[in-house]
Amino acid sequence: MEQLNTAIMKRYSKERKVGEGTYASVYQGHCVETGRMVAIKKIKIGQFKDGLDMSAIREVKFLQELKHENVIEMLDVFSAKQNLNLVLEFLTTDLELIIKDRSLIFRPGDIKSWMAMTLRGVDWCHRNFILHRDLKPNNLLINDKGILKVADFGLARDVADPGMKMTCQVITRWYRPPELLFGARAYSSAVDIWSVGCIFAELLLRTPYLPGENDIEQLNTIFRALGTPKESEWPGHTSLPSYIKFQDYPKQPLEDLFSAAGNDAIELLGKCLHYNPHERISAGSALRLPYFSNQPKPTPPPLLPKPLKELEPRALPPDAVTGQGNNKRKADGEQDHKPDLRKVARKIDFQ
Amino acid sequence: MARRDQWIFSDEEVLHTPSVAAGLSASDELRDRIRGVNWLLRIGVTARVRSDSLYNACLYFHRFYMRKSLQQHDVEQTALTCLFLACKAQDAMKHVTQLAALAVFKHRSDTAKAQGRAMRDKEPMHIKDEPDVVRLQENMLSCEITLLRTLTFDLAVRQPFPLIVDAARSLQLKRFDVVMMHAVLNDSMRSNIALSYPPLVVALVAFTLPSAVADEAYLSGTYRDINWQDQRWLGAFGVDVSADVSDGHDNGDQALQPGKRSRSVSGDGDATANNSKRMKGESGSGHTNVHSSQEVKADYTDRPNDANNNAPSHTPTHTHAHHLLMDTRDAIIRFAMIFRYLDRDVRARQQANKGRIAALLSCFPKRHDSVWAEDEILGSF
Structure with a gap:
């Protein structure tokens, strides 16, 4: 095994550092043999009281299992000294950078193409009984051929047995579904679909759709945009652990805000942002909606808009020392590399 | 990348393990494996580890000794590390200190019982800063990497x-x-x-x-x-x-x-x-x-x-x-x-x-x- 490990290690060269976080550094490198560019995620160990960080364990475990065109590929794993190194395919940009690049113009077919690739990646995870739990534009990486890949499985987990308690502190706040904000401890693949809905809206609007400043404000933002849910619409939500009553906002038709989107796009958006998680659409069914078969056809990936500038060193989300409840900081980490938000985010809200 | 079926061994392979190659008899190997799993389950059950994690831990343990010998890798320490890693991989982390303290505590209470005297310490966590526990903890953390490497980082297990x-x-x-x-x-x-x-x-x-x-x-x-x-x-x-x-x-x-x-x-x-x-x-x-x-x-x-x-x-x-x-x-x-x-x-x-x-x-x-x-x-x- 040691020889095998050394052999794998020798297969790759580590070049410049492209990212740094508390639990890992990312390097750009090459496969010596093939010249293929790779990203090497070096997990720091020995810093944590409990050995290897749980996010690293999750990432290794799930990426070993998942092989799909729209999921980031782990090419190898090796350990060097007291470090764990994940060799990942090198991806040049991410959807967040593309959305933010104001010089790019999105055609309807472009958005459809990104959505289809996202949903295919998410569908593959769900078919393999894996919840991603941190979908956001920043975690949808894109390679030089325009192919989008779901990445960062540091918060992923197996679909649990019904009734098993899981932490509700997952998913970056703006993409977090209402059931988690209300403290649901048992949830399903539907949580990822809500995030996909938010990403879709963000692609259409070119700005985050539901940017709440804290957890309470997040719910308020959601309800202001989509109407406060009635018991009939989402049975049982009033008995969730952290349920609180909100102002009664009326339901506004999605068409009003997304005036440029066609009816088929509105249908997809509405089904992803459905309040009742039991009725929220699955990734597989979403891909079969008319939106994806109607004109215009999804843009072929190589023809999708891509940013002119190189991928900047990407701040990695800082990681908590313990496994439990380490996800809140992920949302906080989000603010860390969005300094423009930090001020408002720290504001205390007495809703 | 690890092959899917690398963990299904032929009868031949099961009979000729690294431990047997290093001179252990097959029945001694089985006895040692049982001792390791018993230890793992005993600590695991006391620490209220879920049964899915226990199953994976035992499997990691058996797989580990298909590639390493019992003579070179301490059974109890490996068993404990498998338990630690399996909990982490199943999203149900147990702290290394807790497991190490529990293991040392159980050993001491066994010895005390054998000698017919009462235990000095009442709670495992009371001894968490003692040298025995700290040493075991350090050993477990360094064993974690060896274990991961030996398992080729392949942690997902299909449960029956x-x-x-x-x-x-x-x-x-x-x-x-x-x-x-x-x-x-x-x-x-x-x-x-x-x-x-x-x-x-x-x-x-x-x-x-x-x-x-x-x-x-x-x-x-x-x-x-x-x-x-x-x-x-x-x-x-x-x-x-x-x-x-x-x-x-x-x-x-x-x-x-x-x-x-x-x-x-x-x-x-x-x-x-x-x-x-x-x-x-x-x-x-x-x-x-x-x-x-x-x-x-x-x-x-x-x-x-x-x-x-x-x-x-x-x-x-x-x-x-x-x-x-x-x-x-x-x-x-x-x-x-x-x-x-x-x-x-x-x-x-x-x-x-x-x-x-x-x-x-x-x-x-x-x-x-x-x-x-x-x-x-x-x-x-």
Whole structure:
């Protein structure tokens, strides 16, 4: 095994550092043999009281299992000294950078193409009984051929047995579904679909759709945009652990805000942002909606808009020392590399 | 990248482990493995580790010693590290300090008991800063990396238990039947059958063996009435038993129905049903089948000493079900090998069950070239 490990290690060269976080550094490198560019995620160990960080364990475990065109590929794993190194395919940009690049113009077919690739990646995870739990534009990486890949499985987990308690502190706040904000401890693949809905809206609007400043404000933002849910619409939500009553906002038709989107796009958006998680659409069914078969056809990936500038060193989300409840900081980490938000985010809200 | 089937070993490999190569006898190896698993389960149960993590931990342990020798890697420390890693990989972390303190505490209380004196410390966590605990903790953390490397970072394990739960439900068995099966599954972790057979065969062992080892009073009438000779009960596991004969190339294609119970999260209906259950926080025996039967099938066909390689050429007309049952028979025999290492009273109980075990085995087809000497093993406990 040691020889095998050394052999794998020798297969790759580590070049410049492209990212740094508390639990890992990312390097750009090459496969010596093939010249293929790779990203090497070096997990720091020995810093944590409990050995290897749980996010690293999750990432290794799930990426070993998942092989799909729209999921980031782990090419190898090796350990060097007291470090764990994940060799990942090198991806040049991410959807967040593309959305933010104001010089790019999105055609309807472009958005459809990104959505289809996202949903295919998410569908593959769900078919393999894996919840991603941190979908956001920043975690949808894109390679030089325009192919989008779901990445960062540091918060992923197996679909649990019904009734098993899981932490509700997952998913970056703006993409977090209402059931988690209300403290649901048992949830399903539907949580990822809500995030996909938010990403879709963000692609259409070119700005985050539901940017709440804290957890309470997040719910308020959601309800202001989509109407406060009635018991009939989402049975049982009033008995969730952290349920609180909100102002009664009326339901506004999605068409009003997304005036440029066609009816088929509105249908997809509405089904992803459905309040009742039991009725929220699955990734597989979403891909079969008319939106994806109607004109215009999804843009072929190589023809999708891509940013002119190189991928900047990407701040990695800082990681908590313990496994439990380490996800809140992920949302906080989000603010860390969005300094423009930090001020408002720290504001205390007495809703 | 690790191959999917790197963890299914041939009989040859199971008999010639690194420890045996380094001079340990096969029976000593089995004894040491059982000691390690017992230690793992004892600490794990005290630390309230979930049963899925316990199962994975035991499997990591057995896999580790297919690549490393018992002589070079301390059994208890490895067992403890497997437990630690499995909890982490199952998203149910236990702190290294807690496990290390518990292990040292148990050792001390064993010694104290043996010497007939009272324990000085009352709580494991009271001793967490003592040198013994700190040392063990450091050893566990460095062992973690060795373990990960040896397992080639392949941590996902397919569990047999969800298969059992699904089958029991479709046959409308009682809760206690399933409890008995779970108990057999727990005991099976001491044996190394999961190194040789896919989760489906391990599930079949746990499913059938209660009929031979459990007190009949605890078993439901429905379960006791299952006719093991009639392969139809295998249908509950999604195995197609309608075709009597298939062609010689038993690739399992038609032999296993693509999971009648496979719960694709992508299917709308399924997802909804599962969701509603979860949202209401309904507990009970409902388990989500982590892997679809399609995968089980693929896994099964991957087995190196599968029918294609091992079946004598003059019997080319066995069904997939037939091969499954031959493997189940072998696996039960290998499971029975651990009995003679168990405590005396447990052994005595199994002794009494010998006739029932033999009767159950006779319901299953026998592999002609099996390397596991059935009569000898049954006679040994």
